[in-house]
Amino acid sequence: MRVLRVALEVPVAKLFDYLAEDRTPAGPGDRVVVPFGARQRVGVVVEIGDGSAVSTARLKPIVRVLDDAPPLSAAWLEQMRFLSSYYQRPLGETVAGALPPRLRSLKPLPKKRGSSADPFGSGAPRYVAGHEPNAAQALAIGRICAALGDFRIFLLHGITGSGKTEVYLRLIAQVIERGQQALALVPEIGLTPQLEARFRQAFPDARIAVLHSALQDTARTHAWLDAACGDAQIVLGTRLAVLTPMPRLGLVVVDEEHDASYKQQEGLRYSGRDAAIVRGKLAGCPVVLGTATPSLESWFNCRAGRYELLALAERAVPGAKLPVVGTVDLRAENAQHGLAKPVIEAIASRLARGEQSLVFINRRGYAPVLACEACGWAAGCNRCSARLVVHKAAERSRESSGCLRCHHCGAAQAIPRGCPTCGNVDLRPLGRGTQRVEETLAGLFPQARILRIDRDSSRRRGDLARTLAGIGRGEGDILVGTQLLAKGHDFPNLTLVCVLNADNALLSTDYRSAERLFATLAQVGGRSGRREQPGEVLVQTRYPGHPMFQALTRHDYAGFAQSQLAERESAGFPPYVHEAALRAEATRLETTMAFLNAAARLVPAPEGVRIYDPVPHVITRRAGYERAQLIVQSASRPALQEFLRAWSTALPATAPSGLRWHLDVDPIEFD
Numbered sequence: 001m002r003v004l005r006v007a008l009e010v011p012v013a014k015l016f017d018y019l020a021e022d023r024t025p026a027g028p029g030d031r032v033v034v035p036f037g038a039r040q041r042v043g044v045v046v047e048i049g050d051g052s053a054v055s056t057a058r059l060k061p062i063v064r065v066l067d068d069a070p071p072l073s074a075a076w077l078e079q080m081r082f083l084s085s086y087y088q089r090p091l092g093e094t095v096a097g098a099l100p101p102r103l104r105s106l107k108p109l110p111k112k113r114g115s116s117a118d119p120f121g122s123g124a125p126r127y128v129a130g131h132e133p134n135a136a137q138a139l140a141i142g143r144i145c146a147a148l149g150d151f152r153i154f155l156l157h158g159i160t161g162s163g164k165t166e167v168y169l170r171l172i173a174q175v176i177e178r179g180q181q182a183l184a185l186v187p188e189i190g191l192t193p194q195l196e197a198r199f200r201q202a203f204p205d206a207r208i209a210v211l212h213s214a215l216q217d218t219a220r221t222h223a224w225l226d227a228a229c230g231d232a233q234i235v236l237g238t239r240l241a242v243l244t245p246m247p248r249l250g251l252v253v254v255d256e257e258h259d260a261s262y263k264q265q266e267g268l269r270y271s272g273r274d275a276a277i278v279r280g281k282l283a284g285c286p287v288v289l290g291t292a293t294p295s296l297e298s299w300f301n302c303r304a305g306r307y308e309l310l311a312l313a314e315r316a317v318p319g320a321k322l323p324v325v326g327t328v329d330l331r332a333e334n335a336q337h338g339l340a341k342p343v344i345e346a347i348a349s350r351l352a353r354g355e356q357s358l359v360f361i362n363r364r365g366y367a368p369v370l371a372c373e374a375c376g377w378a379a380g381c382n383r384c385s386a387r388l389v390v391h392k393a394a395e396r397s398r399e400s401s402g403c404l405r406c407h408h409c410g411a412a413q414a415i416p417r418g419c420p421t422c423g424n425v426d427l428r429p430l431g432r433g434t435q436r437v438e439e440t441l442a443g444l445f446p447q448a449r450i451l452r453i454d455r456d457s458s459r460r461r462g463d464l465a466r467t468l469a470g471i472g473r474g475e476g477d478i479l480v481g482t483q484l485l486a487k488g489h490d491f492p493n494l495t496l497v498c499v500l501n502a503d504n505a506l507l508s509t510d511y512r513s514a515e516r517l518f519a520t521l522a523q524v525g526g527r528s529g530r531r532e533q534p535g536e537v538l539v540q541t542r543y544p545g546h547p548m549f550q551a552l553t554r555h556d557y558a559g560f561a562q563s564q565l566a567e568r569e570s571a572g573f574p575p576y577v578h579e580a581a582l583r584a585e586a587t588r589l590e591t592t593m594a595f596l597n598a599a600a601r602l603v604p605a606p607e608g609v610r611i612y613d614p615v616p617h618v619i620t621r622r623a624g625y626e627r628a629q630l631i632v633q634s635a636s637r638p639a640l641q642e643f644l645r646a647w648s649t650a651l652p653a654t655a656p657s658g659l660r661w662h663l664d665v666d667p668i669e670f671d
């Protein structure tokens, strides 16, 4: 008796058995419609067995095989098995989560777009070169090209503006030439429209499938099918693109490999970068991790000889230099409305020369606190243990007055007329966000064109791309912005970057915050001076002697990484140990803590695995739920994995109803 074992989107760690009948031949990788309870579902056949724990009388046959998309390959199923086992998520949910929604619905797929008769025929890889590679780029291209056809991992450590993209494009041209497909991952595609344009310019005749979660259903299905059928020579996308089948995969590129957005924070909590490495291993092809500021994990792997380091230490545009980085000591300088005098003078001098300045403050809104100075009251969210942020009236909206918004749960309310505790009508916004800085700059420089760029200023699709393109053409004299401005953009006329509130991150208890701050400042600083005019970066701080600023001033990533790794080693943090977090939330904190305490004793920890005591999150209450977590650590990944397998099997029976929990392997967020 042949039995089909089918992965279904059901939150239990098992496959479901169906009878294999001769009239509906199906094999591993086929999408099938099966009866499940009273209805029908789409699943994926994972394996064929010759017996079942279910009695033959109760086994049902499948309804039909879906043949409107190519069957999923053995390598793809192998990747799913790995992710399911490593991240402790049932295979059925892992497989379902990796497919675009349309492929797991009973609705028929949209008609496939016409494929070129011979997508890899002569002429189709025509590559339009950007510029001639310099010596370092040529060396990197040569090393990686020599590895095509083999699984090797390269860390392309290139300073901002060093031409990493040109290296990727030339490698991809080689891969297409060989009749293979290339996968290029980027952190957030909406933020980098220039990158997609550059790919299309470089490969005018190639079929490029662009994949990200904001795509509409039909567009995403088409792009997925293009990749899975082998019609697309290039797949360019965010982390989810790493889950797309590609029958002739010849190269994987992960741009900005250090970026935290590669980590999925719900469902299958995978790292897109780590999944890319597994992908390269299964396909037997090179993986290129590119960045100006490698993650400490990748740097550590380089030093251990697991990755090959390729360095681009000079800017690609001849004559362009890295910006001069300086600090402004806030203990000595009297900052007016948050801006110190040297910063104001530097902006004024750029205005006089017709150059652009960027003021970076990683906090949106007008002010982070609304307070009563008479009694000490401050506006807080009813559903979260967090303060409400003051927002001014949104542009292009009918709202005439501002409001208070919670950045954790999204709740919004009107600004109260007086203090709810003592009745004082003189409520003060304290601290500053992008809107308030914009207001201050408008007062200081009334003749300047000031552009604010944050999630509030670019709510509609396409807003951000248009604004960024405008800045690239020289629109705006002073830009005020958050993280959104830090990534990958090329603004030729920008020569000054001022950083306002870097100290918050320095004081954070999260051991990753220094690494992230260094990466952010190097990124945002790297926006300046990308052409002939030299760039300058000014960081306002109360800690100008901090080693991180010293390293930043010297552009010394290696030195910074070495000191961080030494700290991590002595404190026993990743990458020297491996971690998993068990997180839980319930309406009462006692329920959350009782579950975590019981979980900590549920399965005995094997030798070398350490279970820490549960602790509430810093922002304990969010959207009405009280949250806490416990960390499990081990220097041995196999030992940790063995423990997690036993644990995740035992945990579901321990959780009371109403409590939500999940496991996060290799967690990166701890708030």
Ligand SMILES: [Zn+2]
Pocket: 372, 373, 374, 375, 376, 377, 419, 420, 421, 422, 423, 424
């Ligand atoms: Zn009051």
Ligand SMILES: [Zn+2]
Pocket: 381, 382, 383, 384, 386, 406, 407, 408, 409, 410, 411, 623
């Ligand atoms: Zn809230």
